[in-house]
Amino acid sequence: MTVQIHYQAPLGWELKSIASFVENYKGGASLTPDDFRESGFPVIPKKGVQEGGWLVIDEPTYCSESFAESNAQSKVDSNHVVVTLRDLVPSGPSIGLAVRIQQGLEFILSQGTYGLEINEFMNPDYFCALSNSQPYRKAMRRIMVGSTQVHIRTGEFLDQKFACPSMAEQNKIAEILSAWDKSIEATERLLENSKKRKKALMQQLLTGKKRLPGFKQPWSTTKLSTLCEIRRGASPRPISDPSYFSDSGRGWVRISDVTSDETPFFRKTSQYLSPLGESKSVKVNDGDLIMSICATIGVPKFVKIPACIHDGFVVFRNPSDSLSLNLLYYVIQFITDKLDGEGQPGTQRNLNTSIVGEIQFPKITTEEQEMIAEIFKLADSSIGAINERLKSLRKEKDALMQQLLTGKKRVFTSEAI
Template structure:
């Protein structure tokens, strides 16, 4: 390829280098992890960054722990300066954040590594490179430990990075990708704001604290769900490991992971299917049925959108149409999900049973008011889903751009 050279990382432009991270970082401040023992919190002590303080590519300094000046001085090479990178070695493995002016003088804990680039290498460019899918895959393939997975310092030091010799090109690439990061951050914040707005509306509308004008004079009272609906627990074909119960097609076999994975009120697919024999030993649910999880992750409602079956970790709720609007009931269950999770039976994992579900107190009001409340909350849901789709699309576009820019396949004008 004209203008390109082949390296162990693939083809890169002739004007680029392929260097180990240890050659890019400062000799006097090599890649190192932080303080092993922080001791008790110290008033006016040195703040230390833990893995949990690295959040969405930034340092969250709201709840930092502290250590003494003496202990921090013993780890001088991991004292932060503006532009340094901090990298999670466990938990959020490989996640990076860039230190700002306000973080100068902070130190790190054992689970976090310092990456301090030399002056001719841009830290934001390095942050984008090491955050790319290629390097994430590399890091995950080189973990140590069995129960507690951890990234060794030597692995981090040996990471080979393709990088332009011209720092101006590094800065330009980082600027382009950082623009996408800002868009992703804006969309993420917008989703959080919309979710908070919906939460507030649920608190007002589903408790009667706020009523629509045309319904203000109508009575609002509560009734047990079991008095206005039929509730049936699911069932599993036994033994569950019998392959004759499963198939590649047929009725979906709804698992807890299916209802937690898919966002929104509808359940549109399952990762497993039952054979006719398996379905005959379970509880069938049809399109439009409302189900709720009652074990592991408790109180998650879903409106089924494919012919399926549920096991005994779910209940099927039917025959409520004369008293309840389906989407109103869905939103009310969603509203009380935290309360349901706390009311489960103790054991190896908390769970509900049909008696507990039957005793859930449901507000009984006119179907017209229920419909209007559901419309407002569903509108919020649709807004959130649309923004989430934009966010996912933005992330995919950035990922594609990273593949082009961080390998030199697409060059920027400097």
Template sequence: MQLKQGCLHRSKKTSGQQNLTIELCKKLPLPLPSIPEQKKIAQILSTWDQAITATERLLENSQQRKKGLMQQLLTGQKRLPGFEGEWEEFLIAELEDKGWLKLGRGKVISKKDIENKPGQYPIYSSSVKNDGLMGAYGEFMFDEELISWSVDGGGNFFYRPKHKFSVTNVSGYMRLDIDRLSYKFLAEQLAYLHERQAFNYQTKAHPSVIRKLYRVKIPSLREQQKIAQVLAVTDAEVAANQVRLECLKEEKKALMHQLLTGKRRVQVETEAA
């Protein structure tokens, strides 16, 4: 079937030629092993399918655990051992007025800029996919820990650990007073609050909007740091499951290429006469 679909894709010129192409594909030789070998190959691939399904469940479970911890720890519903006292609440604008954070916007980085100055430094934009990674560039705007967010379409927040990178003009960034606020903690709390907002491509998350929209709960710096450490552990678990899932999918794809083309044969037990 895959061979026929490939033939159809390569040979089809116009919609009027589709039937003719299908007829041509029907005449292509399709490599078919014996029934016992077909069953053996199906069994092997089924094992990979089961591993992929199991890993998908692990990934979903780890993601749900992260959400549960965020709901408990970032709202003060559950306190970590050794911490007590009331949390303070502030609008982003109030934190800015106190000098605890500053908001900024990224800059325009065009495709021509990237072509003229290729490099290895990440560029982050407004996309949610792949944590907003858009590409790489020969220059960088930052070499520090920051929080960025999507201004256009989504308003999603991202924690950026210290590295050399840039953000585009459709992204904003926050620079914090690290004697008052934890980057990881505040990024996680803003991400948690963002899930309860309704942004789209018409409702843009400009700094003027962010300032008045988000009211965050702030415990002591030490408690912020401890919560951030706990959530970082869950992040590592999610990331490990994501990597394992992608590896399994790539392994299955490579195995299909070998087994379904006859490039690699499997041993089949022959029945005694």
């Protein structure tokens, strides 16, 4: 089934099938769990194909060198464009996306991914950008089949036709988008470096390796349980009983609610408890500090709305004069990985109040505590500003890309002079 674009092709553009500019293609190798190694020859997982045009592999995957040699037909390098025609997610958000491989790298394809050799009639970078365009994504969604594991048949993928400009205009569009990519990449590096600087600062200021000027009190720590009350949340049972819920009232804090907000604050929830539900849970109010202790462990949030927490959270109550909740927020943030490692095994890892109470907190004046917290707040403010700039750049590039790749916005080339 061939799906064509649904707008008038711009002057000088022509319909091209994907097959017309694919010289050759390679399929993925059949990897079993026994074929994977902790090191060896790198494998491209399907989730490595993401929006943006370049291969993104956060967690490297490897197979043995011998497997790679016996599956040379699935090897790809920078001469290939990689696409995925299979997705475990029912909506298939990444299916059909095309990405480049950086120079000097070589991979084995996993099943569901393909390596395309692009001929002289298509700029590979332009094709990768095209795969992120709205007409292309719409075409991919229309030819997807399957439910639990959606996929696209190779023949139907190659048959798809899109309006494409001349090579000169393709090259110019790819050049423009590459400039945006470089700006985005520079901002991403700035963001990563800012996060690293904050982490290094926390390592110094939260361990006593570095003290603020004017504070000479000997550095020591004390158990958190000596500084505040640690109260675990509670859930009304059975949780499926609709009488515990309402369309308004106190918010019912879910893990997804606290992880969806990048700020230190919890401001909204998707569910609310009825008065009966509230009576069987634990109330929290504006200014309270809570922390997740189940599944996603160690996420601290300052509550900004009347709410209730279930037993996947704790709230820190009645802080002594020797405890700054502002600094406690950053102490928790600093030791999140350590807390996750201390979680009790089970269907979901979790902490109890005793483990939380063992957290070591700096035994220094509250004045120094607040000053340290303020330094971290400034670092967060800088990180937040960079993150917002990055979001803006990505949004602006995407808007420009949709115009350039549909011909709504044209570029001048030497051919047009």
